Amino acid sequence: MTDNKTFPSEIPTLYIVPTPIGNLGDITQRAIEVLSSVDVIAAEDTRHTGKLLAHFNIPTKTYALHDHNEQQKAQVLVDRLLQGQSIALVSDAGTPLISDPGYHLVNKCRQAGVKVVPLPGACAFVTALSASGLPSDRFSFEGFLPAKSKGRQDKFREIERAERTCIFYESPHRIMGSLQDMLAVLGPERIVVLARELTKTFETIQGMPLGELIPWIEEDDNRKRGEMVLLIHGYREDVKDEIPAEALRLLKLLVAELPLKKAAAIVAETHGLKKNLLYKWGLENLE
Structure with a gap:
């Protein structure tokens, strides 16, 4: 396991930083270290993020990057990265880009050869x-x-x-x-x-x-x-309607003495049914 607590990287980096979706205790130590060490934090709502930063005594300045300005402002941030700065990207809650802004910035960074480092966290x-x-x-x-x-x-x-x-x-x-x-x-x-x-x-x-x-x-x-x-829940066929009651009774009796796979094979042979259908029914109803 690597324990890397040196932030920011020597190479200018865009960090993708998840933030808590509710409970502030869910922020990671690594996220706090990154947010404290980068040159600027690109935030969906700077006022909302400001409260999070204040809670953890993080003084880093923020820069507004949201749905309405991302395409225009992303290049500004890429230019700052190319000039040697490191930036953290956060959304209001959870992991950036997951139904939140950030796609255009990350895409431009990768096209420009800027290092992008994702942190795991809340989603x-x-x-x-x-x-x-x-x-x-x-x-x-x-x-x-x-x-x-x-x-x-x-x-x-x-x-x-x-x-x-x-x-x-x-x-x-x-x-x-x-x-x-x-x-x-x-x-x-x-x-x-x-x-x-x-x-x-x-x-x-x-x-x-x-x-x-x-x-x-x-x-x-x-x-x-x-x-x-x-x-x-995903679509499921009503397998009960496809398996005769007599076959289900036999399967239940056999499973008491045999492994499900063997029991399903015997019932399938006896009643002319698909073994996989019986096996699936058994997994969902007997074990």
């Missing part, structure tokens, strides 16, 4: 996925949902039969509209997890069929507030 959708109980072997982060109903329904139709877990960010004032559009396309049985206010006092992670989740949220206005992550 809301990864935090939500880890605690969601949904499959994490295959997933896609889709960013913020479209603002209008038609765009949202088009997006849900696009992922309707995707077998991976799909993850979105959503704002409080659009959450109910988005869930209603999701219901119209994906139906009430699809499992959806709402993760809100992650790492904060009123952190909530609730997952259930969509038809139950919507009324659960509507029971309490507080459940519509805060920073939100929506995680949608």
Whole structure:
């Protein structure tokens, strides 16, 4: 393991620095060292970042870099890097570039041969996925949902039969509209997890069929507030409908005496079914 506490690098560097998504205790020691040592911090909102810096007694000056000025200001920062300065890029919360500004700056830096060093740290959708109980072997982060109903329904139709877990960010004032559009396309049985206010006092992670989740949220206005992550279980065939009841009964009996793979092979041979279908059902229901 390398313990490198010398900042900034001798080579002018752009550091990508994640910041806490709520709990200030989640900032890393390395992030504090980098923010304290660079020449300037490029921040999405300098006032917001200023509060974070004040909390950790970091005196480094900030420079505004946000969605509305990034394409114009990125070259200014690249020029400063080429002149020998080191810069840290932060967003309001979490990892820069993940549904936050920074793409144009990083792209220009790499084109100009400027060293770019990413720091690991907080990211809301990864935090939500880890605690969601949904499959994490295959997933896609889709960013913020479209603002209008038609765009949202088009997006849900696009992922309707995707077998991976799909993850979105959503704002409080659009959450109910988005869930209603999701219901119209994906139906009430699809499992959806709402993760809100992650790492904060009123952190909530609730997952259930969509038809139950919507009324659960509507029971309490507080459940519509805060920073939100929506995680949608991937599409699954209803395997119970494809496997005869007699085959399932035999599989259950055999599994009591045999490994699941062997039991599935015997039932598949006996009933003329696919072994993988039986094996998958067994993994989800018997072990």
